[in-house]
Amino acid sequence: MLDEILTSVETLKGSMTEALIRLCRIPAISPHNGGTGEDTKILELAKLIDDLGLKDITIRIEHVDDEKAPSGRRPSLFLEYPGKKAQRLCILSHIDVVPEGDRTLWTLDPFSPEVRGSRIYGRGVSDNGTCLVSSLFALKALQDAGVKPEYTVLLAFVADEEMGSHYGLEPLLERGDIFRPDDLVVVPDSGNDAGDFIEIAEKAMWKLSFTVTGKQVHASLPHRGINACRAANILAYEVDEALHRTFTQRNDAFDPPFSTFEPTRRFANVPATNIIPGRERFEFDCRVLPEVSLDDAFDVVESVRLDVERRTGAKIDLDIDRTDAAPVTSPDAEVCRLLIGSVKAVMGIEPHTGGVGGGTFAAIFRRKGIPAVVWSQECGGVAHQPDEYTEICYLVNNAKVFALMMAGK
Ligand SMILES: [Zn+2]
Missing domain, CATH: 3.30.70.360 (Alpha-Beta Plaits)
Structure with missing residues (x-):
């Protein structure tokens, strides 16, 4: 079954590349940083999900009021798919991006992403586009392979991470009916090229x-x-x-x-x-x-x-x-053990756990008593830079890891 899942992900490589380019054509920059927010990109994401033909999913868009946004609110999209267990594996990515910065430092239009060799270039293709697409296609790959996930899958595509989550995760977590204390939370918004580091603590x-x-x-x-x-x-x-x-x-x-x-x-x-x-x-x-x-x-x-x-x-x-520093996620927490197992199976390496200078979504969960881990295979040092890029094979590897986690492997 493991091989079937991994092969199923492999066959989606081209579709993942297209999906990433499609989404990153739409700037989703905070209205508090000169942009118009996430409305258009969320609609495109909803269309993409529709095009994938995923079965038995529930989609819910939650809004947070923001008077600076053209629509007066900021949208986040949640996709749920039932697994064998009611307990949920939540993979959270953010749909907003930072502005392009000094346009003259780019060798392409930041919002016309391009494939060059093994890479895709454009604003947001790495932060956080790669894992956003990987998490979605991990579920697609499982369905294609006819595998029912072990955990119920919750994919969260959340607004306003880059400017502090005041119109995204922070108020959404306060609502109390979106996340649960026993959720297994993965935040794939930081990592390295080796994919061997799992962040469990922040200063x-x-x-x-x-x-x-x-x-x-x-x-x-x-x-x-x-x-x-x-x-x-x-x-x-x-x-x-x-x-x-x-x-x-x-x-x-x-x-x-x-x-x-x-x-x-x-x-x-x-x-x-x-x-x-x-x-x-x-x-x-x-x-x-x-x-x-x-x-x-x-x-x-x-x-x-x-x-x-x-x-x-x-x-x-x-x-x-x-x-203040959020509580540390134990390396023995179920979500951490599950992630370590999946990374080992896909990449053939032993990841290590540790802390960084901060801060991600994960701290917000940890403060609420929900253990969260931060991991992804990601191009080092490209986030927020001109000519941001991602490796196409990282799209595939991240999707494989998420698919195995969903399957409880
Ligand atoms: Zn990010």
Whole structure:
């Protein structure tokens, strides 16, 4: 039966390629990022599903209100197909994409996807188009092979992942009638070319925004002002140094295996060299291991802040955006064991489990007590880039893994 399923997937390679190109012709960019949302792409997906002639499926489109969207709402599509067990295997992909960015860096029209050699190029073909198509055709392959899935299959094609899931998974999960606590959840939205990494944990995300207020004066008379640029330099250096000195914990399950505290963004200050700035703003992006207390980290930053205020005379305000680490999915969870078995059978490799800097859909499930795993075979470093591409054989391999999971293999 295993061979029949795998062969059935193989025969769909051409149809998968066509389906991916068909869907990625339609930009589904957030209305909050210059686009028109997912309405057109969801309709095309519904037509594609119709064209596949899948039997006994139930389709449901759920909407979340968004006044910025042309239709006033954002659609997500759910496809369910009964298996031997009522318990469901949920494979979630997102239908939205990021904008093309600088158009001059592309060698093709980002929304006219092209096959070149073994690859398909275009915006969204990898993130998250490959697995979206693979999950759908995995079910098609099972039906073609006449195999009834072990688990009831729920395929979710969800809006608004790229801008934070506020009009997608987050409110949908709150509704309580779409997902269930015993669902086995796979989020194929991150992975590597080897397909050997299963993400089961994400770090906490901690964003620090500093505003340093001094007193602006002519640069020739610094003694009459308070130089916010100097105070900001001291502050940025000392916060950086204190966080790294204090939080040296290692956890080899994560890549990288330590917390990261990175000064990243610096806002524009004055328009000329001969002005001593009276105001500086800058930010840190921190990804913190679950074993580090964010309250302790705050205390460290706070003591530096007060010290630099006292020494420089500048006033320093701190804004924090804090997302605590979600609970870790156990490597022994049923969904994880099922995935490991299917990856082994298809790819002939032993995948390993671990954590990353975050964040995906999976954390939202984990916070609700639903164990979720993140896995896919995916082209490294192409997501959100110009000339995004995917390997056609990854479409096939991902579909094989999903088909075996559905079959409980
Ligand atoms: Zn994605």
